[in-house]
Amino acid sequence: MIEPFTVPFMARALAEIALLALICGPVSVFVLVRGLAFVSDALTHTVFPGVVIGFLAGGLDGLFLGALVAGVVTAVALTVLTRAGGLSDDAATAVVLTAMFSIGVVLVSRRSSYTSDLTSFLFGRLLTVTPRQLAETAVLAVVILVALLIGARAMLFRAFDPVGATAAGFRIGRLDLWLNLLVALVVVAAVRAVGTILVVALLIVPAAAARLVTGRLAGMAALGTVLTVVAGYAGLLASWHASVRYGTALTPASAVVLLLVLAYLALLPVRLRRSGRRAGAPPTTERNSAHELVG
Amino acid sequence: MGDAALRYAGVSVGYHGRPVLTHVDLELRAGQRLALVGPNGAGKSTLIRSVLGLAQVLDGAVTVLGRSPAAARGLAGYVPQNDVPDAGFPVSARQVVLMGRYRRIGWWRPTRPADRRAVAEALDRVGLADRAGHRFGTLSGGQRQRVLLARAIVAEPRLLLLDEPFNGVDAVSQEAIVRVLRDLTGAGTALVLSTHDLTVARELADLVCLLNGRQWAVGPPAETLTAEPLRRAYGGQAIDGPGGRLVLIEP
Numbered sequence: 001m002i003e004p005f006t007v008p009f010m011a012r013a014l015a016e017i018a019l020l021a022l023i024c025g026p027v028s029v030f031v032l033v034r035g036l037a038f039v040s041d042a043l044t045h046t047v048f049p050g051v052v053i054g055f056l057a058g059g060l061d062g063l064f065l066g067a068l069v070a071g072v073v074t075a076v077a078l079t080v081l082t083r084a085g086g087l088s089d090d091a092a093t094a095v096v097l098t099a100m101f102s103i104g105v106v107l108v109s110r111r112s113s114y115t116s117d118l119t120s121f122l123f124g125r126l127l128t129v130t131p132r133q134l135a136e137t138a139v140l141a142v143v144i145l146v147a148l149l150i151g152a153r154a155m156l157f158r159a160f161d162p163v164g165a166t167a168a169g170f171r172i173g174r175l176d177l178w179l180n181l182l183v184a185l186v187v188v189a190a191v192r193a194v195g196t197i198l199v200v201a202l203l204i205v206p207a208a209a210a211r212l213v214t215g216r217l218a219g220m221a222a223l224g225t226v227l228t229v230v231a232g233y234a235g236l237l238a239s240w241h242a243s244v245r246y247g248t249a250l251t252p253a254s255a256v257v258l259l260l261v262l263a264y265l266a267l268l269p270v271r272l273r274r275s276g277r278r279a280g281a282p283p284t285t286e287r288n289s290a291h292e293l294v295g
Numbered sequence: 296m297g298d299a300a301l302r303y304a305g306v307s308v309g310y311h312g313r314p315v316l317t318h319v320d321l322e323l324r325a326g327q328r329l330a331l332v333g334p335n336g337a338g339k340s341t342l343i344r345s346v347l348g349l350a351q352v353l354d355g356a357v358t359v360l361g362r363s364p365a366a367a368r369g370l371a372g373y374v375p376q377n378d379v380p381d382a383g384f385p386v387s388a389r390q391v392v393l394m395g396r397y398r399r400i401g402w403w404r405p406t407r408p409a410d411r412r413a414v415a416e417a418l419d420r421v422g423l424a425d426r427a428g429h430r431f432g433t434l435s436g437g438q439r440q441r442v443l444l445a446r447a448i449v450a451e452p453r454l455l456l457l458d459e460p461f462n463g464v465d466a467v468s469q470e471a472i473v474r475v476l477r478d479l480t481g482a483g484t485a486l487v488l489s490t491h492d493l494t495v496a497r498e499l500a501d502l503v504c505l506l507n508g509r510q511w512a513v514g515p516p517a518e519t520l521t522a523e524p525l526r527r528a529y530g531g532q533a534i535d536g537p538g539g540r541l542v543l544i545e546p
Contacts, residue, residue, distance in 0.1 A: 033384065150402050157394045160384050161375060164443075167347045168398055168450070169369025215385045215430050 004240040009127050016129045016193050017232030017256060019137045020186075020202060023144045025225030027186050028207035029217055030148070030179055033159040038090060039078060040183050040203040042097040046074035047187050048196045049104035051121050056107065060192075064136060067191050071184030074100065079177040124195030126236070126252040133192060140189040144182055151178050156217070194253040201257040202228065209264040212271040231259035299358065300325055300454045300485030301346065306355035308338070308345040314353050315341045318509040323487065323502065325453070326480050330500035331489040332520070334532055334543070337507040339489035343456050346487065347373060360453055369398050372452030376459050377440040388434065388442045389427040392417055395449035410449075417445035420478075422471045437468025444472060448479070455479060457488040461495055473499060493520055493543070 004010050031040050047070045054066015074096065081092040108118050157165040158175045166172055183203060190199040206224030214220055235256030242250040301323040309315040316338030323329050331339040344350040345357060348364035359367035372395075395417075396410045418424050421441035426434060431442060440460055447455055455476075461469050476499065480486050490496055496503050496516060503519040505512040511528035512519045522541045532544045 153394075153397045153400070154402070156386070156390075157397055160386060160391070160394065163344075163347075163349065164373055164375055164394070164446075166349060167368060167371065167373035167456075168395070170398075211385065216387075217385055217390075220385065 001237065004237060004244075009129070010236060010240065012129045012131065012134055013126045013193075013236055013252065014233060015134055016126065016137055017236070018229050019134070019141050020190050020193065021206075021225045021228035021232060023141045023186055023189065024202040024228055025206050025210075025223075026148055026221040027144065027182060028203050028205070028224050029210075029221045030152075030155055030159070031183065031203050032207040032211060032220075033156070033217075034179060036179070036183065037204050038093055039082070039180065040187075041200045042078060042093045043071065043074055043180070043184050044187050044191075044196045044200045044203075045097045045104075046078075046100035047071050047184070047191060048121065049100050049107060051191060051196065052104045052107045052117075055117070055121070056111070063192060064188070067188045070100075071188045072181065075180040075184040076177065079173070079180050083173055083176065120195070122195045122197045123251055124191065124193045124198065124253045126193045126256075129193055137189050137193075140185055144185050144189070147178070148182055151175065151182075155179055194256070198253050198257045201260060205257075205260045205264055209260070209267050212264070212267040227263050228260060231263060232256050235259045298325060298361075299323065300327075300360055301329075301487065302356075302358040304356045306345075306357055307353040308341055308350045309353055310341075310351060312351070312353065315350070316506060316509060317354075319355070319504075320510065321502070321504055321513045323454075323485050325483045325485050327501045328476070328480050328486040328488070328499055329502045329504060330496035330516075331487065331504050331506055332491065332493065332496050332528075333506035334491060334529060337528075339491075339506055340458055342504075342506065343373075343458050343487065343489060346371060346454075346456055367454075369450075370452060371454040371456060372447035372450050374440070374443045374447045374455070374457040374460060376462060377436050377443060377464070383432050386431050387428050388418065388423060388431055388438075389414055391431050391442050392445045392449055395446040398450070413449045414445075417448045418442075420448065420475055421445045422467075435465065435468075436462075437464040440464050441468055441471055444475060448475070452484065454485045454487070457486070459489055459491075461490060461492060496520060 005014055031037060047067050050066040050070020051063055052066070054062035054064065058065065077096060078093060081096065108121065111117055154165070154170050155175050155178065157168065158170060158172055162172055186203060187196070187199050190202055194202065206228050207220050209227055210220040210223035214223060235258070236252050239250040239252040239255045242248045299322050301321070303319045303321050306319040307314045307317040308319070319342065321329070331342055333339055341350050345352060346359055346364055348368055352364070357364055360370050392414045393406065393410065396413060400406060400410055415424065415427070418427050421444055423438060423441055423445070426438060431439060434442065444457070444460070460472055464472070476486060488499075497520055500516055502513065503516050504510060505519055505524055505528040507528045507530065512524040525541055525543065529543050
């Protein structure tokens, strides 16, 4: 169970996943309470052309910078579009998502090694994480967690009651930009290891799974992290054994995500049992339209 | 008078340049209770939102605690209708009340014992000390409204705005809310609440503002909640019932 991780590249892969788990647990809680699942999905896709351009310009080192620039630009663009645009949130997000993603595909398709490049951008290379990459992820993790900690209270207030938060003097637009930037940074941190497609799972599933067990925010963040670490460990182990013992290739990142989703499915009955017990309690009102404008 | 909590002079408010409510002229002093009365869609919520700087002032002058509405944000407390926040949101009643202290706590500092004490006291004041740990969404409508009131109290506002605080609220909660509101105004807080319940307005308010697309009357309940002003404000929705009583019909 431990032995595969004595091999350096496996140890680095596990360390990378653990660092990502540390940020994805708390950040996914905010993605959940703000209902940003689709925006997160969009961010992962819009980072894609940045990754490709970065790679074309500067190889693996350029990849990181490209992702960072694309992530920041799209976080700003999405915040502006969803706040000021005449389009609905979903439509604006979808427009940005598809446009940026297709630009990425066009750029990749001009390369001769099209297939292997595309695969590594989309699904990451968890087993080739370098010590430098680990260090970069660690720095980003610290930045993300500190920024999240500072803004957490205000962002929680904003997610719970936007009008109340505005009345209390908080700038909603800035808080939204803040969170979108954090999500973008998580994507940047994770993109080389797990790829642009699978990183969205790390932004949504940890909190969604933890939510099935606990209604406490801190508990959700902690449990989300633990679940991701366990899924990371088990996923790497599975991919190791699949390759060493059975000679089949199992992309470690997809194994990790599959296990994370399995954890979600395994926890579903817990939620169903709890809500079954509460069946006698008075029904809670569903959220209506955002706010009444007139009345 | 420089100490008015709220002053509207010839004001029209609305959204995207279109007026929702016009001809608003009123003044509210510290410790006074103002009820905004009118049918659904009269512009009550819009007036409250304009105090918070969330609706456009299209004409006239608005002063909130001696400054512009936007500059007064954070000084005025706001209690939304209890059906606004998401019932499934994973926060406890205590966490919701603590939100009222966030501005005071600041970005960097952790929550201090004084903040936790203030939260406990506010919950006790609204009679929900025993529900502090319960999830907000699992409370009844009246209890949720009381939690939101407690959230406003912990910020110690000089002006408190409540949007339909008695909508879908049980008798126990209504009584608790009215008691707290009387305490607050006794201590000098100015109060604005919207309601379509004339009985509540009559019992609780010092001033009543009759609204329906425009301000139709403002003054003490004895002068405003009478047949003639009500008939003007409610138009076709006011009909003469048996025994000379005026009956208001809500569509």
